[in-house]
Amino acid sequence: MSVLEPALRSLTDALLEAVRRQDWAVADAELETLAQAAVAAVVANRTDDLAALARLVARCHTALSLAEExxxxxxHRLGQLRALALMIAAARGRTPPRPADALRAPGTPAAAILSALGSGPQTCPALVEATGLSAEEVGSALPELRAAGLVHSWPAGRLTVNALRTG
Known part of the structure; x- marks a missing residue:
């Protein structure tokens, strides 16, 4: 979890509340602050903050999308959130994976997943059970493990199977 995440959650909650009240000046101020936080995270390549921003902007966008009438x-604010989400996704997509040694560091979610996969291929739910990590932690670590070439995955019905990459 990003150190900034509680502040960002408060910010997105305030944005949703401002939209609910139709207080557009406050909504715009919250959106601007959110965008500034995203740009700062991109410039500093703070991947944890970008991940938190992606989750919270998606949460906020979904809440607004589901609102009636x-x-x-x-x-307009929904469109701005969508544009911000796209910018964050693009920034996260260009971030190179951490080195394999960093992913294998003891105590990290990635290391726990690698250890669990040592006993053979597993689905995401099986990895959650085997590691004690949350589904979100497993879901966040697997793409990075794949990008680093440590894990490969393939579809099996509605699930995805993951295994250590050999060689």
Missing amino acids: LGGEAM
Whole structure:
């Protein structure tokens, strides 16, 4: 979890509340602060903050999308959130994976997943059970392990099977 995540959660909660109240000046201020936090995280390559921002912006976007009868002003803020989510996704997509040694460091979620996969291929739910990690932690670590070439995955029905990459 990012150190900044509680502050970002408060910020997105305030944004949702401002939209609910139709207080557009406050909503715009919250959106601007959120965008500034995203740009700062991109420039400093703070991957944990980018991950937190991605989760919270998606949460906020989903909450607004599910709201009934959004007016034009609320739809405008929804579009701004969508643009911010795309910018964050693009920044996260260009971030190279951490070195394999860093992913194998004891005590990290990635290391726990690698250890669990040592006994053979497993699905994500099986990895959650085997490691004691949350589904979100497993889901966040697996793409990085794949990008680093340590794990490969393949579909098996509705699930994905993951295994250590050999050689």
